[in-house]
Amino acid sequence: MKLLSFIPVLVVGVLLLYAAKDFPEWGSLDAPASKSPVSSHFIANTGVDTEVPNMVTAVLADYRGFDTMFETVVVFIAGMAVLAILKNSGRKKLVKREFEVDAEPDLIVTNTVRLLVPVIQIFAFYVLAHGHVSPGGGFQGGVLMGASFILVALSWDLETALIRFPFNWTTILGGLGVFLYAGIGLLSMFLGGEFLDYSELANIFTVSREMARYHAMLGVEIGVGLTVTAIMFSLYANLSTEGRHQRGL
Amino acid sequence: MFEDGTIINELLIERLNYLIYVVLLLIGLHAMIAKKNLIKKLIGMSIFQTAIILFYVSIGVKEGSTIPVYLPEHDLHGSHSVPSDTNETSHFEHGPFIVDSSLVRGYANPLPHVLMLTAIVVGVATLGLALALCLRIYQGYGTIEEDEVLAKIERQEMLSKPSIVVKSVDSSKTTNSKAEKPPSKPKVSSSSPSTKRPQAIPKTKAKAASTSAKAKTSRAKSVSPKAKPAASKSTTTGSKKSPAKSKTAASKPTTKAKPKPKVKSKAKPAVRTKSSSPAKKATASKPKPRTPKK
Amino acid sequence: MGLALFNTFILLLLVVAALLALRVKDLLTASVVFAVYSFLMCLLWAEMGAVDVAFTEATVGAGISTVVLIATIFNLKRKSSD
Structure with missing residues (x-):
């Protein structure tokens, strides 16, 4: 079996290496991916169309907004699936896990985390809101926000984190994020444009059509951030306790 | 050995990224096939995934380009006057404008970055799903081998x-x-x-x-001709x-x-x-x- | 040349980290080495100009997925047969 498994690996490897010599040279300006009109259009027109300096955010939330919406839905569904798989599944009585130790939350750790968590959360908001002009956006900000709650759960225990972020909220916030994203898309549809065509929102925001796209992108990113925050924390809470939500890692 | 045109030169020097991507992909593939531990299989799956992301990011690289965020002289907020010319010196008076095709090459290709950014986040969500399944397997069978x-x-x-x-x-x-x-x-x-x-x-x-329901009522009958129809x-x-x-x-x-x-x-x-x-x-x-x- | 050297160094370290993550028998060690792998990947992408991808990989790959892996291994057996 061990040797047999090398056969497909070698076949795939030979094929890929055979193809690799036809790849464009590394960093070549004439590579097909770099010469494609799509990416050239994105680089050239993002500033005019949306006034967003970070092209990645603009392409993510505006040009390819439909894609990102369903990526968010996938994240949400994965979180719900983990909840469904692990809910009421585990041993009801608590058994001692293999490398579990009974210890009080450490004084140094908890006090450091107490100082650190607000900073992390402010940084998460910054990353989310500042994603238009610097690297960042809804996914990164949401993950950072979820990580701050995970940090609380790691340094105290899961119950302490669940006081701050009750578990029911994860479902609600996750759904709310997707709803916010789709709602902005639907709103622009009702205002006469196409689905996720944010420039139609200019009447609501009372700004130019470009700035309407800018602001709507922020709303979309907030939706993504809500979903990712909720699902990341939900993943940790479910996996660390086998769905029991008590006495976690 | 390292002259131009040889395959060693092509793969090792000019296309090392692609070579490493292939190697990482094979490592991940082999782990997914041959490892017995399910967690190891999942780590192999993640390595496979990052190898593909490495490939995508590698094809978006341009020599001497900067990150896909507009430089200040290409993006000024506020004013919306139409650019009269694309002269380098007059950019500061104008608002956002369509970046010249010669300047387009100065930015890395943003499209692969976008595709891969979402793939990473979805990847961790699916990893969590797979880990939940591992937990269920462990609860059912007491092992993950x-x-x-x-x-x-x-x-x-x-x-x-x-x-x-x-x-x-x-x-x-x-x-x-x-x-x-x-x-x-x-x-x-x-x-x-x-x-x-x-x-x-x-x-x-x-x-x-x-x-069987039939055989219960009529046990004495011969089975094989009865069972066929x-x-x-x-x-x-x-x-x-x-x-x-x-x-x-x-x-x-x-x-x-x-x-x-x-x-x-x-x-x-x-x-x-x-x-x-x-x-x-x-x-x-x-x-x-x-x-x-x- | 300096950047190319950095690139090559990271790429070789990546292979080492990937092999090591799959080689060690302790799953906890494996997940920590996998975090190292993710962070090396993040460095590589930041060097290639994909800052958003690097940021995501630093938060997700090196952060959340390691935590999730460790949280799962906490409920499983720590030793692996291969």
């Missing part, structure tokens, strides 16, 4: 076999004569339906139910006729047998007879695939 899980499934099949074989000898005989689908060990396949796939088993299952009927005409005899299995699926496809409509009586017929016979059968004593 693939071969041990398979051995436990095998042992459960062996344990659940004798109780149902005792149940009716003739049903196992008919399956022996009739079911050529699993030729290797037909007894196990007829007696332990829970681990088999539904589309392979329903034929023998519905037939076994009908013949019954089996052919249950396979071809579906669950119209034979379920009328085996009463518990019948009543529900008859209504939905016609519009549904064949596999679906027969999978339902298969499950039903499995749970009902051992109870009817009152033999001590305990087909419990899940929750073994640990």
Whole structure:
């Protein structure tokens, strides 16, 4: 079996290496991916169309907004699936896990985390809101926000984190994020444009059509951030306790 | 050895990224195939995934380009005057403008970055899903080693076999004569339906139910000529006729047998007879695939 | 040339980290080495100009997925057979 498994690996490897010599040279300006009109259009027109300096955010939330919406839905569904798989599944009585130790939350750790968590959360908001002009956006900000709650759960225990972020909220916030994203898309549809065509929102925001796209992108990113925050924390809470939500890692 | 044009030069110097991407992809692939531990398989899957992301990011690189965020001279907020010219010096007076094609090459390609950014986040969500499945496997079997899980499934099949074989000898005989689908060990396949796939088993299952119900009423009759029309009927005409005899299995699926496809409509009586017929016979059968004593 | 050297160095370290993550028998060690792998990947992408991808990989790959892996291994057996 061990040797047999090398056969497909070698076949795939030979094929890929055979193809690799036809790849464009590394960093070549004439590579097909770099010469494609799509990416050239994105680089050239993002500033005019949306006034967003970070092209990645603009392409993510505006040009390819439909894609990102369903990526968010996938994240949400994965979180719900983990909840469904692990809910009421585990041993009801608590058994001692293999490398579990009974210890009080450490004084140094908890006090450091107490100082650190607000900073992390402010940084998460910054990353989310500042994603238009610097690297960042809804996914990164949401993950950072979820990580701050995970940090609380790691340094105290899961119950302490669940006081701050009750578990029911994860479902609600996750759904709310997707709803916010789709709602902005639907709103622009009702205002006469196409689905996720944010420039139609200019009447609501009372700004130019470009700035309407800018602001709507922020709303979309907030939706993504809500979903990712909720699902990341939900993943940790479910996996660390086998769905029991008590006495976690 | 390192002159221009040789394959070593091409792969090692100019295309090292692509070479490493292939190597990482193969490492991940091999781990997914050969490792027995499920967590190791998942780590291999993640390595596979990052290798593909490395490939995508590598093809978006341009020599001497900057990150895909506009430089200040290409993006000024506020003013919206139409640019009169694309002269480098006059950019500061104008607002955002269509970046010149010569300047487009100065920015890295943003499209692969966008595609991969979402792929990473979705990747961790699916990793969490896979880990949840690992937890369930561990709860059910007490191990996450693939071969041990398979051995436990095998042992459960062996344990659940004798109780149902005792149940009716003739049903196992008919399956022996009739079911050529699993030729290797037909007894196990007829007696332990829970681990088999539904589309392979329903034929023998519905037939076994009908013949066993029939054989209960008329035990003295010879089995093999009787079983042949019954089996052919249950396979071809579906669950119209034979379920009328085996009463518990019948009543529900008859209504939905016609519009549904064949596999679906027969999978339902298969499950039903499995749970009902051992109870009817009152033999001590305990087909419990899940929750073994640990 | 300096950047190319950095690139090559990271790429070789990546292979080492990937092999090591799959080689060690302790799953906890494996997940920590996998975090190292993710962070090396993040450095590589930041060097290639994909800052958003690097940021995501630093938060998700080196952060959340390691935590999730460790949280799962906490409920499983720590030793692996291979």
